[in-house]
Amino acid sequence: MDITLKNVKIYAGLSEETIAFNASVYIDGKKVGEAKNAGHGGANDIDVRDKDGRWNRDLLKEMELEASKHTWSYAGEVHNHSLDSYIGDLVSDVEEKRALKRKCKTQTLFRNPKETYNFGEYHIIKSKFDAQVKAYLITKYGDKVEILNETIGSN
Secondary structure, eight states: OOEEEEEEEEOGGGOSSSOOEEEEEEETTEEEEEEEEOSSSOOOEEEEBOTTSOBOHHHHHHHHHHHHTSEEEETTEEEEOOHHHHHHHHHHHHHHHHHHHHHHTTSEEEEOTTSOOOTTOOEEESSOOOHHHHHHHHHHHOTTOEEHHHHTTTO
8 A cells, every 4th residue: 555645735824733734635646635734733634435435444454554554763772653644754754855856956965875874864065966076976976976966867
């Protein structure tokens, strides 16, 4: 089961303790419901419906089981997701990717293959990415240099 979100709208001005958002929930490419959060610190609202528009408790249980197969870590400890935390993680991924795309419009983001990075870490060149910048990075760090503009910026 592949749980994904589409049509994610993030309302930064409404976000206080959690990300305020609404999104369509898909399973294996088929829309099954909606998810939202008002941004005041509460849990995500996940509304899953069957073909007739009735709330689908069985599907929600299956989704919860699928989410629990995925993990997250904090302070060196690994935890299984709940459906709520998994949806929150998917929304955070969308938000992070959008932020990186904005940075990629005016800067070059890269990782040196000889260094170790934590999630979300990279080097920045305050120059728009182009063939010259790419050639410079390859010359300096080798052809294994990871240029985020080529992966994040193009999606």
